Amino acid sequence: MRTKTKAVGRAVAALTATALAIATPAPAAQAAPAADAPASQYTPTAPKRVLDTREGVGAPAKPLGAGATITLDLSAQVPATATSVVLNVTGIAGAAGTYVTAYPTGGTRPVVSNLNLDAGAVRPNAVTVKLGTNRSVDLYNFGGSTHLVADLAGYYQTGPGALYNPVTPYRLADTREAGGPLGPGGVLTVNMREQLPDTATAVVVNVTGIGGSVGTYVTAYPGGAARPTASTLNLAPGQVAPNLAVVQIGTDGTVRFYNNTGTVNLVVDLAGYYDPTFGAQFHAGDPYRLVDTRETNTPLGPKRYFPVDLSGTLPDATALVFNLTGTAPTAGTYLTAWPFSADLPIASNVNLAPRETAANLAVVSLDEAVKLGVYNQFGYVHVLVDVAGWFGPVGAPAAG
Template sequence: MRITTAAVRRALTAATASVALAALVVPGTAAAGPRSSADPTPPTAQGRSADADPAEAPEMADVAARAAAGDGATFTPINPVRVLDTREAIGVPGHVPVGPGGTVTLNLSNAVPANAISVVLNVTGVTGNSGTYITAYPAGYDRPDSSNVNLVPNSARSNAVTVLLGSTGAVNLFNFLGDTHIVADLAGYYQYGSGSLYNAKTPLRILDTRNNGGPIGQRGTRALRVRDFVPATADAVVLNLTGVTPTIGTYVTAYPGGAAKPEVSSLNLVPGQVAPNLVTVPIGKDGNVNLYNHNGSVHLVADLAGYYDTQSGAEFYPSDPFRLVDTRTDPDLGLVGPDEYVYFPLGDVFGGFTAMMFNLTGTEPSAGTYLTAYPLNRGIPFASNLNLAPGETAANLTITAFDSDTTIAVSNRYGYSHMLWDFAGAFGPIVSASS
């Protein structure tokens, strides 16, 4: 049985859900994440368990039922391509920003096969004088009460989005306030049938130019050797890519080694900013991923979250967005202090699953900090997922491996911060491509 019914088309809201326009302030300086082996959160960090009952979430029960029926999707990575830019009349008829309360419909029926059910996009918002948020969701369906990209005035910020396609092969992008230009780059698509399978890893830092190689200069490209960290049958990697303190406003592009540089962006940065984004990139024939910086100089940090493999791995089961953790409203959690973490056991629902996709949002941090998502019983890794400046609200899509008890944790490094986890889907048990 394949899910083409309302059960999946219900999923079919944006796969990354965050807070709406809450506490959006012009950020100061975020913590850039661990720089040396002495810096990770210590193993004596204090943890608190979220007390919600995942068994009561119909969204999770639906994912588990589809996995039992073998109704997962596989992934096809592509060299990133720009499919929407309201500044340049790409994907739309004119050079006009999306107004307050406006929606642009992006038809992807000519960009992906007819059997594609969802797409992976890098969505960037470029604001004027108003802060706003952008929500991605399937065309023809109700807009969810969630956001994918949170923006302060006069800024540009990106976030990865996995969103199911509407019945016409289109997605909607909604802008809340002000006149906002929206850019979207297509990184791949999920479909039933043949494709690549996901393999989650404990986050592994494979690049930090602060410690090795120095910053990447203007129009410079750094080749990152990723083949050494994945099997020969892997065809794409998932990286949490962080830009650290660019000297001027710039963008960074991640693309396959040996390929022509596409006219897309993976990170958009203002001077002095620290900001991450989850990127999915095909592995070049030379075994590399290239990282290009457009303006000034910038440090880059890359943490390997997993890879797609043509022979074995896990299928993906998308879901309606579901608020799994909200420390603002859970009386047993509250603000998460320095070197504290929140963990959530999910074995009752997802026993045997390998990873969870969720949008991680940090809000109201008292100091510059970073949050790290990880499999609880493997210990806090030398990595980061979300970098926050004091008072900032920001989100980043996260794919995190489950530990042996099917538990995930998120730690906070400095000061006090609230965190929100919005469930977007899960990756099932390991299977072989032949099965």
């Protein structure tokens, strides 16, 4: 079963891809390596800070230099049966433009990126990464020096846990349309029990901050719980930026979004949810680059899309976990990834200013033909797709 919600048949306003967009041939893709980690189920946790190089948490109290790597030991945070983790990784005040790569300790560093930073910027990105030696992951910094912060949101393990149910993205909340911007210390509460089965334990949401009056951060956390020392989204004044969040549903059936300072609008799009009673298991793999339009110098044009066909490499997959990066856009734009045969939803995965490079983790349902699409709204932009793993039915074989 791919999805199951209380909102079956819900009328979601959507744009029709065939009417407003033009198909672009799919960029050449690498063959997928086998997803060699065992099939796993998810255990959500309240966000917990496991790394802060400013404070000496999880690593020495100093920035990570150019070409340097931190090994983050998570053996005390997750059980011996854990196969991979979900982190929110934030880069802070880098001395130069750079990127950060997360990968299993003991493995070869892959040609992928998880976080892209301009000099001096503060930017987060969710990361799903397979655990390596001693249940650890490595974080590599390409250029300059930067501080890194990581918050643990949950983990996958071969033991008991929840299964994933992807949905075609739809909007849960938009403060521009209802409620107005959040003020300093303001909280947006979203009742998940109105949307999902009572047995759902966590949600995957894309959270976008829009037009903050000052620099601020946003924290997503379970309703009914104390607000943790963690951040989901970091925003400069006036910035439009998204971040994927995997958030445990609170004891009161809600998820909350806290704004620290100033005023800011928030948009929350649902990508899927976890439920211990039904759904798909996760297969982690070593990260690899599936798509890079720079290799063929074929940027994605305005109102154009391309399909990504996974039927040959992941025939049993129901959803793909990947880092979606846009780089060198000629205009401000956004990228949307969606199940290819479905209508193009009113949702975004990556928001880009002109000439900016930005990434966001995406967990996207695949259609019956095992395809997803990537759409660009304005200008021309290069697109990268870096795969972290996939979801498939219970008992599905690993990728070949």
